[in-house]
Amino acid sequence: MFEESEIINLILGLVSLVIVYYEAKKRVIPDFRLFFAGFLLIVLARIFTVLEGVFLGDILNVLEHICYAMSAFFFAAACISLTQKKTSEITR
Amino acid sequence: MNLIVFIDICSTLGFGVAFCFAFFISKDHIYYQTRFLLYILMGLYFVVGLTNIAEHAGITSFFDPYEEYLEILFMAFFLFFMYSIIAKLELVKQLEGEAALKKALEKAGAEQSKSDAILAAIGDGISIQDRDMTILFQNEIHKKMKGDNVGSFCYQAYEQNSKPCKGCPVVASFHDGKVHKEERSVPVPNGTRYVEITASPLIDQNGEIYAGIEVVRDITNTKRMTEEVLRAQKLESIGLLAGGIAHDFNNILTALLGNISLAKTYAASDDKVIAKLVAAEKASLRARDLTQQLLTFSRGGAPVKKVMNVNELVRDSSNFSLRGANVKCNFTMPDDLWQVEVDPGQLSQVVNNLVINADQAMPEGGIISVSTENILLAQDNPMLIVPGRYVRITFADQGHGVKAEDLPRIFDPFYTTKQDGSGLGLATAFSVIKNHGGHITVEPGSGAGAKFFVYLPATEALIEETPAQNDTVYKGEGKVLIMDDEDAVRSLVQEMLAHLGYSAVSAANGEEAVDLYQAAMKENKPFDAVILDLTVAGGMGGSEASRILLTINPAAKILVSSGYANDPVMANYEKYGFCGIVPKPYKIHEMSKKLREILGASAKLQ
Numbered sequence: 001m002f003e004e005s006e007i008i009n010l011i012l013g014l015v016s017l018v019i020v021y022y023e024a025k026k027r028v029i030p031d032f033r034l035f036f037a038g039f040l041l042i043v044l045a046r047i048f049t050v051l052e053g054v055f056l057g058d059i060l061n062v063l064e065h066i067c068y069a070m071s072a073f074f075f076a077a078a079c080i081s082l083t084q085k086k087t088s089e090i091t092r
Numbered sequence: 093m094n095l096i097v098f099i100d101i102c103s104t105l106g107f108g109v110a111f112c113f114a115f116f117i118s119k120d121h122i123y124y125q126t127r128f129l130l131y132i133l134m135g136l137y138f139v140v141g142l143t144n145i146a147e148h149a150g151i152t153s154f155f156d157p158y159e160e161y162l163e164i165l166f167m168a169f170f171l172f173f174m175y176s177i178i179a180k181l182e183l184v185k186q187l188e189g190e191a192a193l194k195k196a197l198e199k200a201g202a203e204q205s206k207s208d209a210i211l212a213a214i215g216d217g218i219s220i221q222d223r224d225m226t227i228l229f230q231n232e233i234h235k236k237m238k239g240d241n242v243g244s245f246c247y248q249a250y251e252q253n254s255k256p257c258k259g260c261p262v263v264a265s266f267h268d269g270k271v272h273k274e275e276r277s278v279p280v281p282n283g284t285r286y287v288e289i290t291a292s293p294l295i296d297q298n299g300e301i302y303a304g305i306e307v308v309r310d311i312t313n314t315k316r317m318t319e320e321v322l323r324a325q326k327l328e329s330i331g332l333l334a335g336g337i338a339h340d341f342n343n344i345l346t347a348l349l350g351n352i353s354l355a356k357t358y359a360a361s362d363d364k365v366i367a368k369l370v371a372a373e374k375a376s377l378r379a380r381d382l383t384q385q386l387l388t389f390s391r392g393g394a395p396v397k398k399v400m401n402v403n404e405l406v407r408d409s410s411n412f413s414l415r416g417a418n419v420k421c422n423f424t425m426p427d428d429l430w431q432v433e434v435d436p437g438q439l440s441q442v443v444n445n446l447v448i449n450a451d452q453a454m455p456e457g458g459i460i461s462v463s464t465e466n467i468l469l470a471q472d473n474p475m476l477i478v479p480g481r482y483v484r485i486t487f488a489d490q491g492h493g494v495k496a497e498d499l500p501r502i503f504d505p506f507y508t509t510k511q512d513g514s515g516l517g518l519a520t521a522f523s524v525i526k527n528h529g530g531h532i533t534v535e536p537g538s539g540a541g542a543k544f545f546v547y548l549p550a551t552e553a554l555i556e557e558t559p560a561q562n563d564t565v566y567k568g569e570g571k572v573l574i575m576d577d578e579d580a581v582r583s584l585v586q587e588m589l590a591h592l593g594y595s596a597v598s599a600a601n602g603e604e605a606v607d608l609y610q611a612a613m614k615e616n617k618p619f620d621a622v623i624l625d626l627t628v629a630g631g632m633g634g635s636e637a638s639r640i641l642l643t644i645n646p647a648a649k650i651l652v653s654s655g656y657a658n659d660p661v662m663a664n665y666e667k668y669g670f671c672g673i674v675p676k677p678y679k680i681h682e683m684s685k686k687l688r689e690i691l692g693a694s695a696k697l698q
Contacts, residue, residue, distance in 0.1 A: 005160040016167045020174055029177055039170055042137075046163075065099040068141070072106025075134060079113035085121055 002053055010050050013043040031085070034078030041071035096148045104141030110134040126176040129169055136166045217308035220294070221246050223266060225256050228303060237308060246306075261291035262304035269293050269301060275311070285312045313476060323503060327523055335656065338386040339627065342655025345383060345677035347580035349376045353679040354588060357565070373679075380677055384437075386516070387656065397433045397528070399553045403464055405436055406485055409443035410462050418457035419450070425464045430550035432483050438524045439548075442532075445517035446487045446544050453491025453542065461488040466550070475531045481550040482530070488543040494536040502534060521546075565681045566688040567593040570620030571612070574598045575605035575637060576653070577628045581676075585623065585683070592684050594620075602632025606640050613644060621690055623674065626654035626661055635661055635668055642669045649690045653678070 017040065023029075024036055045067035052060035111134035117127055140162050143155035208231075211218055217234030221227055225246050230238070241249035247256045256263050261272035271292040277284045288311045294303040352373045359365040403425040410421045450460045467484045469477065494502060503522040525532045525546055535543040572594045574585045582598040589596035597612075597619070599605035605624065612618050622641060624634035634652050641648045652665055653674040665673050671690040674683060 009160055009163055012164055012167050016171055019171060023174060023178060027178070027181065029174075029181060032174070032177060035173075042163075042166070062095060062099070065096050065103070065144070068137070068144075069099045069103035069106060072103040072110065072137065072141070075137075076106045076110040076113065079110040079117065079130070079134070082121060083113050083116040083118075085118065 002050065006046070006050050006053070010043075010046045013046045017043045031078065031082055034074050034081060038071040038074035038078065041067045041074065045071065094148065097145055100141055100144040100148060104138055104145060107134050107138040107141055111138055123176055123180055126173060126180065129173040129176055132169050133166060133173055136162050136169065140166075216310075219246065219306045219308070220303050221262055221306065222303045223301070225262070234308060237310075261289050262306050265291045265293045265304050266301055269295070285310060286315045287311060317476065319500065323522075324526075326504065327519065331523070334386040338383045339655040341379075341383050342387075342676040343578045343581055345376055345380055346655070347578070347584050347677075349373065349380065349677040349679060350581075350584040350588060352376060353681070354584070354591060357591060357680065376677070383655075384441075397435050399431050399433050399551055400436065401429055401431055402434065402439065402483060402485065402548070403427075403429055405440060406443050406462060406464060409440040410447045410460070413444045413447040414451060414460075417451050419454055420459055421447070422459050422461045423463070424461070426466070428466070429464050430466050430481060430483050431553065432528075432548040433551045433553060434528055434548060435524075439528075442521040442524050442546065443485075445521045446546070449517060449544075450487055450489035450491065450542075453489050458490040460490075462486070463488075467547070469547070475533060475547065477531045477547065478529070478549075482547045483550050485546040485548070486543060487546075488541055490541045493540060493542045494534060496536065499534070499536055503532070563681050564685070565592070566684040568684070568687055568691055570594050570687075570691055571617065572596045572687070573605060573608055573612075573619040573622045575600070575602060575623070575628075575634070576625040577601060577631065578625075581625075588680050588683055589687075591680070592687070594687070600631070601628045602634070602637030602640075605637050606632070606644075609641055609648075610644060618645065620649065621687060622648060622650045624650060624652055624670075626652055626656065626659060638669050651686055651690065 020036060020039060024032060045064045048060045048064035048067060052058075052064065111131060114127060114130045114134060117130075119127075122130075139155075140159055143159050143162075146152050146154075147156055211231040212233075214231070215233060217237045218229075218231040219227055219234045219238075220229040227242050227244055227246050227249065230240065230242055238250050246262070247253040247260070251257050259274070261274045264270075264272040271290065273291075274289045276287050276289060278287055288309045290307045290309070291304055293301040294305055296302045352369050356366060356369045356373070359369065407421075407423055407425070410423075414421060447460060447462075454460075463486045465484050465486075467482050469475070469479050469482055471479045473479060503518050522532050525548070528548055530546065530548040532547070533545045535545070572589050574582060574589070574596055575598070576582045576585065577600055579600075582600070586596040586598055597608060599608055602624070605622070609619060609622065622638075624637050626634040628634070634654070638650050638652070641650060649671050650669065651672050651674050652661060652668070652670040653676055654662055655676040656662060661668050661670075662673050662675065665671075672686050674686050
């Protein structure tokens, strides 16, 4: 069933997601979309982690790991994208 | 290898790649600490990925309990990471804002210095007051006028009032939002200055009046010039009238004075008759002086000038005017006084008028200080006359001075404060001095005696020697043609000439004179001399007649006679072909002398 640490982890993840979403909504943070997408996928993976203990354990487990993988993809893409920025664009 | 392990390997590689690329992100884009947070974030999930691989590949489950802590750390570090980016973003925004503000301030500063330069360049005083009448700004000219009073209430600082002044144009512009103008006189140590105040409201973006701007222009000089022009115009019109009257009056006086002088010669042995004639002659001469004054005052002509040192003339005229008075003159006159080019008669009249005025201002007696001095006037002299070298003659009395209300009209013709005054004295003085290119001013000295200053332009020309005057009557011989439109004058001159031994023929106008002259030439009995009246009503005058006569006989000896003693023709008679002038009214000895001058030795002493 539910593991206490996973629930706490999920709650922290959702709270963090709300904070991040709220801050990102308040202002335009350049090149943050990819990081946000990666973070969102990690929180989603947490949800799957909690839910896999209740139903569809194998599928949700696979989905959890896929979410991590996709998250890694987005983070990598975000970092690569930042390295491609020219100084003039960055300081704008 | 199962699916989960494959996915974990992919995700671990992904985080590894992200970790590596994080090293190459430019430091300009994110802080070092942000990048450091990114290393931790990517490193954490790289480790999580490795633990998952180890777990799902069945290598070890040792790290499994720590995975939850790593994920919690990831959440926390991700928040730090995000706020670090936001901080950088805010800083950039702040820096951009500061740069924009600096640029705006620089622009505003440039605008301000431009406005300051414009305000300083404007020759008017400018002051800005808010709705409470607190002075917000004064330009340099305004500060010079009223002192630096920024921050004070204008009514307190400028007018020493406890509340806004009645009729203040700035207050009026606050009320109706329109431009208001006002003229004010401002007492200053040396007299009064006049200013024009223009007030207009300053309106903000909401259409509200938040302040008023006051432009103060010193119009003293303009006002003085306007007054001068008005005075000159008044003088000109009155002068024309006076000149006309004086001319006619001179004709009458010519007959009167001439007949008296003739009568004197006829009644040479009767003392009583002669005494009466002398009295009548004196009265006529006084009338001539008055007429002369009218003519001088009028703009009828230029003064007959000669170069001289005015010390003697001023001294003699002053003393002459004070004969029998209980007032004395104190003279201060330097020997090295510059020469001036003046009409001695006219200047003498100016001196007489000023000294008589001073005498009348001191009925109990006193001293008139008369001084002459050389003075250099600069471009910005208060009289606004041409700068240069001037001789200044000062007349200072010890009377009660001139009242402020009399000051503006003191030089106006027919304006007098005396019961028996004609109002022509100072007007004549003003006119004479103006005609000499000079200026006359008065320092009212209320209660402490008035001071009149006469400025005459100095000259480098040399003094001409003049022959001495005498009353000798010269008899002569010859044929003289006289032309005058006045019957009385014609018959008088004919009689005078007959008495002097000449044979005289008269004509009433220029045309008749020309005809007579031509006829005499044809008969081979030409006239020895011709005396022409300058102005003939409704007929040919002396100038035109002279021109024709000179074409008939270039050697004709022609005298010009006129009541307009100051007429340009009289002043420059040689230029018009005349040999001499006989100003009306004249006495028999003057006529005899002139004829002797042009006819030479044929005349003999009586």
